[in-house]
Amino acid sequence: MTPVLTRENAVFAALRRIGVVALFLLRILGQVPAALARPRLIVDQVYNCGARSLIIIMLCGLFVGMVLGLQGFDLLQRFGSEDALGVAASLGLLKELGPVVTALLFAGRAGTALTSEIGLMRATDQLTAMEIMAVDPVRRVIVPRFLGGLIAMPLLVAVFNVIGLLGAQLIGVQVMGVDAGAFWSQTQGAVELDDVTEGIIKSIGFGAACSLIAVYEGYNAAPTAEGVGLATTRTVVASSVLTLLIDYLLTAAFI
Amino acid sequence: MVVKDLRYSIGRRAIFDGLDIVARRGRITAIMGPSGTGKTTLLRLITGQIAPEHGSVAVFGESLPGLNRAGLYALRRRMGMLFQNGALLTDMSVFENVAFPLREHTDLPDRLIRQIVLTKLHAVGLRGAAWLMPAELSGGMARRVALARAIVFDPELLIYDEPFVGLDPISMGVIARLITQMNQALGITSIVVSHDVEELASIAHDSYLLAQGRVVASGTPDELRRSQVDVVRQFMEGMADGPVTFHYPAPDYVPQLLEQEPN
Numbered sequence: 067m068t069p070v071l072t073r074e075n076a077v078f079a080a081l082r083r084i085g086v087v088a089l090f091l092l093r094i095l096g097q098v099p100a101a102l103a104r105p106r107l108i109v110d111q112v113y114n115c116g117a118r119s120l121i122i123i124m125l126c127g128l129f130v131g132m133v134l135g136l137q138g139f140d141l142l143q144r145f146g147s148e149d150a151l152g153v154a155a156s157l158g159l160l161k162e163l164g165p166v167v168t169a170l171l172f173a174g175r176a177g178t179a180l181t182s183e184i185g186l187m188r189a190t191d192q193l194t195a196m197e198i199m200a201v202d203p204v205r206r207v208i209v210p211r212f213l214g215g216l217i218a219m220p221l222l223v224a225v226f227n228v229i230g231l232l233g234a235q236l237i238g239v240q241v242m243g244v245d246a247g248a249f250w251s252q253t254q255g256a257v258e259l260d261d262v263t264e265g266i267i268k269s270i271g272f273g274a275a276c277s278l279i280a281v282y283e284g285y286n287a288a289p290t291a292e293g294v295g296l297a298t299t300r301t302v303v304a305s306s307v308l309t310l311l312i313d314y315l316l317t318a319a320f321i
Numbered sequence: 322m323v324v325k326d327l328r329y330s331i332g333r334r335a336i337f338d339g340l341d342i343v344a345r346r347g348r349i350t351a352i353m354g355p356s357g358t359g360k361t362t363l364l365r366l367i368t369g370q371i372a373p374e375h376g377s378v379a380v381f382g383e384s385l386p387g388l389n390r391a392g393l394y395a396l397r398r399r400m401g402m403l404f405q406n407g408a409l410l411t412d413m414s415v416f417e418n419v420a421f422p423l424r425e426h427t428d429l430p431d432r433l434i435r436q437i438v439l440t441k442l443h444a445v446g447l448r449g450a451a452w453l454m455p456a457e458l459s460g461g462m463a464r465r466v467a468l469a470r471a472i473v474f475d476p477e478l479l480i481y482d483e484p485f486v487g488l489d490p491i492s493m494g495v496i497a498r499l500i501t502q503m504n505q506a507l508g509i510t511s512i513v514v515s516h517d518v519e520e521l522a523s524i525a526h527d528s529y530l531l532a533q534g535r536v537v538a539s540g541t542p543d544e545l546r547r548s549q550v551d552v553v554r555q556f557m558e559g560m561a562d563g564p565v566t567f568h569y570p571a572p573d574y575v576p577q578l579l580e581q582e583p584n
Contacts, residue, residue, distance in 0.1 A: 187411075190406060190408060191408035192411070195408035195409075195467075197397075198368055198397055199397070199398075199422045199425070200394035200395070200397040200426070201422070
């Protein structure tokens with residue numbers, strides 16, 4: 067029988083990769099205190115990852131909310147409980163759709179931008195030049211970007227949720243004729259603090275995962291045009307898969 | 322800077338085997354060699370980015386392989402390096418690029434940083450370009466800005482990686498003049514890695530010629546030029562064929578042409 071773990075097989079490669087990323091995370095965490103001493107760099111990255119993703123997040127939030135309004139109305143009408151549309155939409159957004167869709171959009175918009183930026187810095191010797199100037203590129207370039215993404219994600223999720231709820235309200239109340247008072251009062255009554263907490267914890271988890279993958283792939287990209295392209299692709303794929311995996315684990319933990 | 326009996330290989334291929342080089346204080350040392358002899362690898366060894374398998378690299382009397390990260394960073398603050406493409410940080414202006422090491426390592430007030438940066442930019446003739454972005458610079462200008470950045474801490478040792486590649490004759494002359502100026506006016510020990518024989522001959526005090534993983538010739542540029550060793554003559558005179566062969570190793574020509582296409 068062949069052993070499960072040999073140096074060549076896929077299981078070994080996957081485990082090794084997880085180990086390497088974990089070590090990279092530890093290296094980042096070790097530099098966090100030093101990076102926090104220069105909040106300006108982190109604020110710049112919150113702007114880069116967060117503010118620059120706002121338009122796409124708001125647009126998608128609106129559409130997702132509108133679809134929730136339509137589907138929710140159609141479903142609830144069958145049971146004669148259209149008034150609960152606000153509850154369905156807000157719980158769906160807060161606990162699930164808000165964090166997940168935002169994370170997927172974040173991976174595509176901000177994650178790819180981070181990876182290709184860092185990868186190109188590697189390819190054009192900028193990171194090496196920092197090393198030679200006795201500046202640790204992990205502290206100066208990687209940590210502020212990681213923290214920027216980590217902070218931006220929950221904020222983006224909050225924006226997504228608000229716009230999404232407005233979208234659901236727009237369809238449910240304005241178009242389908244659900245009573246506005248019932249829509250909001252039922253929402254207010256049914257949504258618990260725990261539901262909000264679940265969404266916030268998820269968004270922090272997704273923020274950490276997506277930012278870590280984006281900076282890791284960029285930092286370790288092969289210093290060629292092809293290498294940076296491949297790293298960018300890997301960022302989107304790995305972030306999306308990991309987001310959905312973490313989503314399942316956290317959902318299971320909360321129920 | 323002393324390199325002694327150095328061995329380094331990538332995979333099974335030995336890049337250096339028994340390499341000895343000395344760059345003496347206050348002089349310009351040229352390291353030449355055909356493409357692919359590992360000149361850039363040598364610079365990575367000298368700056369401590371990679372460690373040799375065997376032998377030693379010492380800068381300012383300190384052995385690099387034994388240093389930890391903090392020690393290495395402390396040593397690097399005493400040296401500057403000019404990259405082939407400049408390696409300017411593309412998201413900052415020329416001014417901020419030159420100010421970068423100062424902002425990272427010191428708490429100097431803005432007014433003082435401004436004075437230092439403008440002085441260094443003036444030294445390379447680009448004070449007027451302080452507010453341009455790196456993308457707006459020509460190759461020669463980018464390299465001059467990188468030089469200003471490399472000397473912002475008044476290093477004792479400056480390393481130039483292929484400073485003449487891809488430059489027009491005027492820019493080449495400018496860079497050569499700057500290298501000499503840095504050396505004469507500031508007493509900076511300089512190591513220039515290049516294959517530009519003519520430019521190097523005009524500025525270098527000592528030269529080393531690398532081939533096949535070791536030093537094949539050393540001395541002043543004139544001594545190298547008078548050398549009768551085949552590989553040195555081939556390099557100095559730019560002959561296409563010689564000890565460094567024109568043809569990449571291949572099977573015999575005629576049999577290969579007559580051979581049938583494998584199905």
